[in-house]
Amino acid sequence: MKVIEHIKKGNISYVSHIDSMRVLQRTLIRANINVKLSEGFNPHPVTYTSHPLPLGVESEQEFFVIANDDMSAEQVLNAFNNNIPSGMLAVKCYDCIKNPNFAKNVNYCEYLVKGNFLQYKKEIEILQNEKSWVIKFDFKGTEKEQDIAPLIHSLKVVNKGLVMIIATGNPNLRPDRVVSAICDKLVLPQKAFNIVRTKQLVINNDKILTAEEFLQEYIK
Amino acid sequence: MDNKLKEILLKVEKPARYVGGEFNMPDMNKPCSTRLCLCFPEIYEIGMSNIGVRILYHLLNDMQGIVCERCFAPFVDMGEQLKTNDIPLFSVDSGKPLSGFDIVGMSIGYELLYTNVLYMLDLAGIPFRAKDRQNGNYPILIAGGPCVVNPEPFAEIFDAIMIGEGEKNLKEFTLLYDECKKQGISKSEFLEKAACLDGVYIPSKTYPVVKNGKITGFTCSVKKAVVQDLDKEYFPTKILVPNIEITHDRAVLELYRGCNNGCRFCQACFYYRPIRSRRLQTLLEQGKQLVDSTGYSELSLSSLSTSDYESLHELICGLKADVCNGNVRLAMPSLRLDSYKSEYMGSGRLGSLTFAPEAGSQRLRNVINKNITDENIKNTIKSALEYGYTGFKLYFMIGLPTETIEDLQGIVDIVLLIKDMAKVYGKSKRPVQITVSTSVFIPKPLTPFQWERQIDEQEMLAKQRFLIDNLHIKNVRYNWHSADSSIIEAVFSRGDRRLLDVIEQAYALGCKFDGWSERFDFDKWKQAFDNAGINMSDYTREWEEDEILPWDFVEHGVTKKYLLSEKHKAYDGVVTKACGKNSCTGCGANKLGRCYS
Ligand code: SF4
Numbered sequence: 001m002k003v004i005e006h007i008k009k010g011n012i013s014y015v016s017h018i019d020s021m022r023v024l025q026r027t028l029i030r031a032n033i034n035v036k037l038s039e040g041f042n043p044h045p046v047t048y049t050s051h052p053l054p055l056g057v058e059s060e061q062e063f064f065v066i067a068n069d070d071m072s073a074e075q076v077l078n079a080f081n082n083n084i085p086s087g088m089l090a091v092k093c094y095d096c097i098k099n100p101n102f103a104k105n106v107n108y109c110e111y112l113v114k115g116n117f118l119q120y121k122k123e124i125e126i127l128q129n130e131k132s133w134v135i136k137f138d139f140k141g142t143e144k145e146q147d148i149a150p151l152i153h154s155l156k157v158v159n160k161g162l163v164m165i166i167a168t169g170n171p172n173l174r175p176d177r178v179v180s181a182i183c184d185k186l187v188l189p190q191k192a193f194n195i196v197r198t199k200q201l202v203i204n205n206d207k208i209l210t211a212e213e214f215l216q217e218y219i220k
Numbered sequence: 221m222d223n224k225l226k227e228i229l230l231k232v233e234k235p236a237r238y239v240g241g242e243f244n245m246p247d248m249n250k251p252c253s254t255r256l257c258l259c260f261p262e263i264y265e266i267g268m269s270n271i272g273v274r275i276l277y278h279l280l281n282d283m284q285g286i287v288c289e290r291c292f293a294p295f296v297d298m299g300e301q302l303k304t305n306d307i308p309l310f311s312v313d314s315g316k317p318l319s320g321f322d323i324v325g326m327s328i329g330y331e332l333l334y335t336n337v338l339y340m341l342d343l344a345g346i347p348f349r350a351k352d353r354q355n356g357n358y359p360i361l362i363a364g365g366p367c368v369v370n371p372e373p374f375a376e377i378f379d380a381i382m383i384g385e386g387e388k389n390l391k392e393f394t395l396l397y398d399e400c401k402k403q404g405i406s407k408s409e410f411l412e413k414a415a416c417l418d419g420v421y422i423p424s425k426t427y428p429v430v431k432n433g434k435i436t437g438f439t440c441s442v443k444k445a446v447v448q449d450l451d452k453e454y455f456p457t458k459i460l461v462p463n464i465e466i467t468h469d470r471a472v473l474e475l476y477r478g479c480n481n482g483c484r485f486c487q488a489c490f491y492y493r494p495i496r497s498r499r500l501q502t503l504l505e506q507g508k509q510l511v512d513s514t515g516y517s518e519l520s521l522s523s524l525s526t527s528d529y530e531s532l533h534e535l536i537c538g539l540k541a542d543v544c545n546g547n548v549r550l551a552m553p554s555l556r557l558d559s560y561k562s563e564y565m566g567s568g569r570l571g572s573l574t575f576a577p578e579a580g581s582q583r584l585r586n587v588i589n590k591n592i593t594d595e596n597i598k599n600t601i602k603s604a605l606e607y608g609y610t611g612f613k614l615y616f617m618i619g620l621p622t623e624t625i626e627d628l629q630g631i632v633d634i635v636l637l638i639k640d641m642a643k644v645y646g647k648s649k650r651p652v653q654i655t656v657s658t659s660v661f662i663p664k665p666l667t668p669f670q671w672e673r674q675i676d677e678q679e680m681l682a683k684q685r686f687l688i689d690n691l692h693i694k695n696v697r698y699n700w701h702s703a704d705s706s707i708i709e710a711v712f713s714r715g716d717r718r719l720l721d722v723i724e725q726a727y728a729l730g731c732k733f734d735g736w737s738e739r740f741d742f743d744k745w746k747q748a749f750d751n752a753g754i755n756m757s758d759y760t761r762e763w764e765e766d767e768i769l770p771w772d773f774v775e776h777g778v779t780k781k782y783l784l785s786e787k788h789k790a791y792d793g794v795v796t797k798a799c800g801k802n803s804c805t806g807c808g809a810n811k812l813g814r815c816y817s
Pocket residue numbers: 479480481482483486487488489524525556
């Protein structure tokens with residue numbers, strides 16, 4: 001198994017998760033990276049991704065896992081980077097004993113919302129202690145409600161912007177919804193922010209593991 | 221990217237249409253003195269499927285000092301957002317507003333895109349008519365694409381129109397512009413010089429002389445630009461690979477240009493002559509490079525009539541052996557019924573066999589010079605059934621010159637023949653599914669039928685009615701192309717300069733994306749013609765053989781005399797054999813370049 005850690009930055013963040021998966025598959029073909037086929041009636045290359053990134057959100061850390069054992073991690077990294085659109089370049093490749101299953105194990109992500117929030121530092125950071133915080137949003141034409149309080153791990157205002165660690169996967173909280181809810185609370189105008197997924201995290205009880213730390217037990 | 225744009229991208233469908241970032245994108249930041257933007261007045265998925273646009277985009281970007289970007293018609297939702305937010309239309313590659321380019325080129329593929337040309341200019345904040353852009357720092361606006369066979373309806377929009385093959389005229393035009401720009405030569409002086417290039421039409425210099433509403437001549441003529449050695453001509457092998465699925469999401473090889481069959485309704489056949497092909501070896505190399513550089517799993521062999529390519533068998537075998545490795549499917553979109561060879565159909569599921577006899581009876585096929593006999597049809601059906609095909613898709617035209625009810629009955633008879641033969645030769649237990657599609661004949665410029673009338677709406681509906689009633693057969697489906705939009709297509713394909721008023725009226729009434737049947741609004745078009753005081757029937761009528769036609773100022777190689785003799789042969793029911801290396805039938809195209817060289 002190879003675990004490719006890659007970015008998704010710039011305009012390519014407007015390419016949906018499903019389309020990105022096709023981009024990745026095609027990259028493997030161009031790069032001549034062999035991927036084992038699944039067994040069964042309709043064999044297809046065995047690949048896994050981490051949690052889908054919402055449209056328009058950039059990322060410094062995405063994972064793409066492929067069933068390949070016949071190349072070194074370095075060879076895969078080079079071949080991949082020569083064949084991927086520049087917005088999705090890989091930063092690292094790990095040789096692993098098995099699929100780390102990011103989609104199941106990663107349960108939080110850290111996002112940076114770029115902008116100057118310093119003057120609201122107190123008001124924003126206190127929001128992470130809310131016991132209940134119900135938001136309404138439009139989902140495919142119907143209005144939905146979600147209590148986001150239990151899904152927020154932390155909110156922190158720094159120089160570059162707002163750093164938030166929120167639930168990802170199941171249950172899932174979309175970063176843009178949090179920002180929009182904060183704007184509502186503080187009566188700020190709604191607008192589109194630059195949001196970047198900066199880290200994928202595995203949090204159990206009070207133990208926080210970064211994706212790299214979590215990966216250690218899988219690395220060959 | 222500014223926040224306003226970010227916001228609207230999150231509101232519209234498929235924002236990836238507007239932001240580029242595809243693999244194999246050329247360097248947009250290289251040092252350059254001339255920047256072009258190639259526009260395609262349809263959405264990204266359709267525009268990116270166009271092989272002509274792909275060729276020219278890469279060709280220009282491979283030139284020193286030239287950068288070429290792309291822009292497609294934003295879909296309606298995006299168009300509305302751009303308007304309300306006051307964001308001018310921008311290129312996909314670097315997000316630069318269209319008005320900031322040196323040259324903006326529109327590739328116009330068919331008549332129902334004319335309102336979209338205005339739609340894009342409107343969103344870009346560029347005045348529609350060349351004369352209204354004289355004072356002001358606007359890009360030079362040019363057009364190209366198949367519709368330039370008769371550019372008159374849109375001629376006055378553009379500063380220059382590229383007639384013929386872009387590898388030649390667009391390249392020379394761009395080089396000349398670049399030179400003139402460096403020397404500080406004015407736009408009008410540059411256009412003056414450009415008029416001397418082959419295939420460059422400057423509508424403000426070449427125009428029809430009109431007396432009493434009739435064209436009596438032209439101020440000068442324009443010679444179509446023709447690539448002399450197609451085999452040595454540029455062809456991109458590192459092409460863009462879109463990040464979203466597009467209409468034809470595959471690599472494409474272009475085998476040859478022109479077609480030797482000479483079907484009398486077919487504009488492409490005559491426009492793309494002389495007949496020139498790429499060598500087998502060249503195509504094998506290009507095929508390999510294309511597949512390697514894109515990762516596509518489908519390679520399409522494209523030409524007007526691919527099955528007529530001289531070395532098709534060797535090409536297919538060569539590609540299968542060296543390029544496909546079992547992972548790449550070969551697609552051959554235009555295999556003709558008479559040359560259908562089952563061995564080419566190769567691997568993969570067998571679905572429907574597509575073929576286009578165009579007319580139901582032998583008599584009418586002779587008239588239109590579709591050289592397919594009843595015997596060919598029978599043999600094809602037989603081998604397709606034996607090979608395991610379970611469906612047939614048949615394409616016909618209605619309203620062809622001399623057509624009678626017997627010819628329509630002929631369509632029904634072919635369907636019944638398939639049903640009968642399926643009982644004898646069919647391999648599958650399931651009944652064969654047959655789909656019949658008809659389009660309405662359009663008497664297109666530069667064809668032997670250019671003088672013909674188009675049948676009127678009542679006749680169209682009556683013919684469709686006959687087929688609806690008589691194709692009411694189990695497991696047979698009948699699709700027909702709307703009569704209304706065929707009329708608009710006919711009018712604009714044969715139109716003159718007066719029609720720009722109508723296009724402007726139609727756009728003002730809200731017409732755009734007219735090629736999408738659900739968006740096409742015939743009532744608005746009728747209104748537009750009324751507002752402009754123009755009758756559609758002036759353009760769908762039969763034309764006298766000695767009339768000067770709006771597009772007669774273009775030297776296409778193929779002569780009017782030849783087309784006329786073909787028209788007369790049609791009425792005599794005499795066929796003209798496909799021309800060949802040693803059997804030129806004298807169409808005249810070889811005056812502009814050697815056929816079969
Ligand atoms: S075969 Fe006939 S219809 Fe097809 S491209 Fe040639 S001339 Fe046109």
